[in-house]
Amino acid sequence: MAVLVVADHDNASLKDNTHKTVTAALALSPDVDVLIAGSGVAAVAAAAAKITGVRKVLTAESEGLGKQIAEDLTACVIPLMAGYDAVMSPATSVGKNFMPRIAALLDVAPISEIIEVVDADTFVRPIYAGNALETVKSSDAKKVITVRATAFKAAEEGGSASVETVASGADAAGTKFVSDEIVKSDRPELAGAKIVVSGGRAMGSAEEFHRVIEPLADRLGAAVGASRAAVDAGYAPNDYQVGQTGKVVAPQLYVAIGISGAIQHLAGMKDSKVIVAINKDADAPIFQVADYGLVGDYKTIVPELMDALSAALK
Amino acid sequence: MKILVPVKRAIDSNVKARVKSDQTGVDLANVKMSMNPFCEIAVEEAVRIKEKGLAEEIVAVSIGPIQAQETIRTSLAMGADRGILIQTDADPEPLEVAKLLKAVALAESPDLILMGKQAIDGDNNAVGQMLSALLGWPQATFASKIELTATSVTVAREVDGGLQTLELALPAVVTADLRLNEPRYASLPNIMKAKKKTIDIKTPDDFGGLGAPHLTVLKVTEPPKRVGGVKLESAGDLVNKLKTEAGVL
Numbered sequence: 189m190a191v192l193v194v195a196d197h198d199n200a201s202l203k204d205n206t207h208k209t210v211t212a213a214l215a216l217s218p219d220v221d222v223l224i225a226g227s228g229v230a231a232v233a234a235a236a237a238k239i240t241g242v243r244k245v246l247t248a249e250s251e252g253l254g255k256q257i258a259e260d261l262t263a264c265v266i267p268l269m270a271g272y273d274a275v276m277s278p279a280t281s282v283g284k285n286f287m288p289r290i291a292a293l294l295d296v297a298p299i300s301e302i303i304e305v306v307d308a309d310t311f312v313r314p315i316y317a318g319n320a321l322e323t324v325k326s327s328d329a330k331k332v333i334t335v336r337a338t339a340f341k342a343a344e345e346g347g348s349a350s351v352e353t354v355a356s357g358a359d360a361a362g363t364k365f366v367s368d369e370i371v372k373s374d375r376p377e378l379a380g381a382k383i384v385v386s387g388g389r390a391m392g393s394a395e396e397f398h399r400v401i402e403p404l405a406d407r408l409g410a411a412v413g414a415s416r417a418a419v420d421a422g423y424a425p426n427d428y429q430v431g432q433t434g435k436v437v438a439p440q441l442y443v444a445i446g447i448s449g450a451i452q453h454l455a456g457m458k459d460s461k462v463i464v465a466i467n468k469d470a471d472a473p474i475f476q477v478a479d480y481g482l483v484g485d486y487k488t489i490v491p492e493l494m495d496a497l498s499a500a501l502k
Numbered sequence: 503m504k505i506l507v508p509v510k511r512a513i514d515s516n517v518k519a520r521v522k523s524d525q526t527g528v529d530l531a532n533v534k535m536s537m538n539p540f541c542e543i544a545v546e547e548a549v550r551i552k553e554k555g556l557a558e559e560i561v562a563v564s565i566g567p568i569q570a571q572e573t574i575r576t577s578l579a580m581g582a583d584r585g586i587l588i589q590t591d592a593d594p595e596p597l598e599v600a601k602l603l604k605a606v607a608l609a610e611s612p613d614l615i616l617m618g619k620q621a622i623d624g625d626n627n628a629v630g631q632m633l634s635a636l637l638g639w640p641q642a643t644f645a646s647k648i649e650l651t652a653t654s655v656t657v658a659r660e661v662d663g664g665l666q667t668l669e670l671a672l673p674a675v676v677t678a679d680l681r682l683n684e685p686r687y688a689s690l691p692n693i694m695k696a697k698k699k700t701i702d703i704k705t706p707d708d709f710g711g712l713g714a715p716h717l718t719v720l721k722v723t724e725p726p727k728r729v730g731g732v733k734l735e736s737a738g739d740l741v742n743k744l745k746t747e748a749g750v751l
């Protein structure tokens with residue numbers, strides 16, 4: 189059997205999610221190819237060719253693929269599936285967007301956000317906001333699987349796979365790209381960051397979120413996250429949301445400040461190695477998952493923490 | 503303009519799901535059930551579109567047990583005009599749901615299908631995309647803003663890096679994200695009015711039938727439990743622990 193991995197990239201660089209998905213794919217089969225569908229992706233393809241265990245890198249380019257339009261990705265991948273027994277992609281906003289379409293057109297059941305490969309037909313995935321883990325066996329000849337990247341180790345680099353071009357497929361007829369508003373940041377990306385500092389409703393305003401959360405994140409070299417309440421209230425942009433319906437993170441260190449620990453938030457961060465909670469309510473549910481807790485007002489604790497870090501990280 | 507809104511009955515979002523001790527699934531006996539929150543957002547958006555005079559009719563459709571009538575009734579109380587229940591006690595997979603919804607769409611010919619991005623029980627995030635692919639209608643998932651004209655819909659989508667805006671030719675499929683709107687509570691008069699609206703009760707066979715499952719659930723288990731740790735006295739203690747005990751700094 190052979191597996192096609194559809195890579196996560198932004199046309200300029202290959203994302204680590206791809207390496208992690210390759211690890212999941214190698215658990216299914218030793219024959220793993222990576223598809224880079226985008227525009228101007230030569231450098232991305234060269235990076236993918238270095239992933240250890242990758243047999244072949246395929247590139248497909250068009251304007252629509254460059255914008256990762258779901259219909260265009262579908263049109264590109266479907267004809268390739270004649271040669272593969274499974275297609276896998278990380279459960280990013282792009283993967284979630286096009287992969288179910290592939291499943292529908294192949295008439296198979298999609299398997300969303302797996303966290304473990306048991307065997308070539310059997311997978312484990314979280315359901316009910318991660319409060320249950322479901323082990324499912326698929327009877328489909330071809331599998332369509334999105335992968336929760338945080339659950340897999342990144343494949344190493346050291347390979348030198350060949351790169352070949354494949355057809356891009358027809359352009360989407362009814363879908364027109366209008367614009368992207370991509371937030372540029374010098375901080376690490378939330379999904380792959382080693383440390384994440386998140387702020388909640390307690391911040392009370394966007395100014396306070398900037399004043400409190402961001403300097404602490406920068407001192408730690410961390411990515412910034414937020415609870416849904418903080419995003420809904422406009423304290424932080426939507427792509428900061430951690431949780432069941434936002435991003436799932438599993439950093440070495442997760443610091444939750446003024447976040448109560450609702451099940452939907454926990455779903456996105458409870459696999460972090462070490463969790464720190466700062467909350468004035470000693471009974472807040474976040475303390476049930478936190479390795480280290482500080483009970484008190486963040487307005488006094490965060491400045492103390494900044495000072496203690498300055499002293500310790502000198 | 504006609505809008506079709508698929509709505510799912512699911513565990514209430516305030517309830518913490520418990521795994522059955524025999525590992526066959528999640529215990530839903532005596533658990534509060536509600537409309538899936540993302541479906542509620544979809545219904546609200548449809549109603550707002552109608553209130554702006556841009557749509558004439560909203561049809562809510564649900565696939566599920568007879569109790570899913572309550573979910574449809576909630577949609578009617580929020581402002582949908584009529585309902586369709588495709589009654590089944592099987593818990594159909596997203597592929598089967600998408601196929602039934604395709605048949606409903608072909609029978610109803612809506613201009614827009616507005617639905618949730620994800621059901622909070624199975625967390626699949628799949629049906630909207632599958633429905634769009636099966637119908638060959640354009641899709642925009644994870645909508646945080648929708649603008650409708652007579653022939654197109656412009657959708658701002660929540661993506662990992664920020665927002666992406668697409669313009670789709672109608673008919674199209676749009677799935678709702680959290681920030682699209684805040685759903686209303688139905689008023690008492692509207693709840694009374696909803697009792698008089700019709701819900702057609704159908705079977706899967708009326709819409710092409712239900713295929714065999716493709717997935718077998720071998721078991722459902724509890725995730726590894728995290729044990730709470732210690733509460734510390736000061737920020738200095740914390741930094742010490744993070745450095746020496748946890749080794750993460």
Ligand SMILES: Cc1cc2nc3c(=O)[nH]c(=O)nc-3n(C[C@H](O)[C@H](O)[C@H](O)COP(=O)(O)OP(=O)(O)OC[C@H]3O[C@@H](n4cnc5c(N)ncnc54)[C@H](O)[C@@H]3O)c2cc1C
Binds near residue numbers: 415448484487
């Ligand atoms: C369908 C659905 C999906 C959802 N998806 C997500 C998701 O993906 N991610 C997510 O996060 N949520 C999600 N939620 C929302 C979730 O249920 C909670 O409402 C949300 O996480 C609460 O955010 P919060 O902890 O910031 O706010 P709150 O629950 O209001 O908590 C604020 C906390 O701050 C503390 N606090 C207040 N002042 C101070 C102070 N001065 N110093 C220290 N502590 C202070 C309080 O004690 C409290 O614990 C979802 C909900 C639904 C229904």
Ligand SMILES: Nc1ncnc2c1ncn2[C@@H]1O[C@H](COP(=O)(O)O)[C@@H](O)[C@H]1O
Binds near residue numbers: 510563619622625627
């Ligand atoms: N049984 C169902 N009946 C009606 N609509 C459904 C059903 N299951 C899923 N949907 C729709 O599909 C959306 C996404 O669900 P899912 O792909 O299962 O996470 C939901 O928000 C609903 O709008």
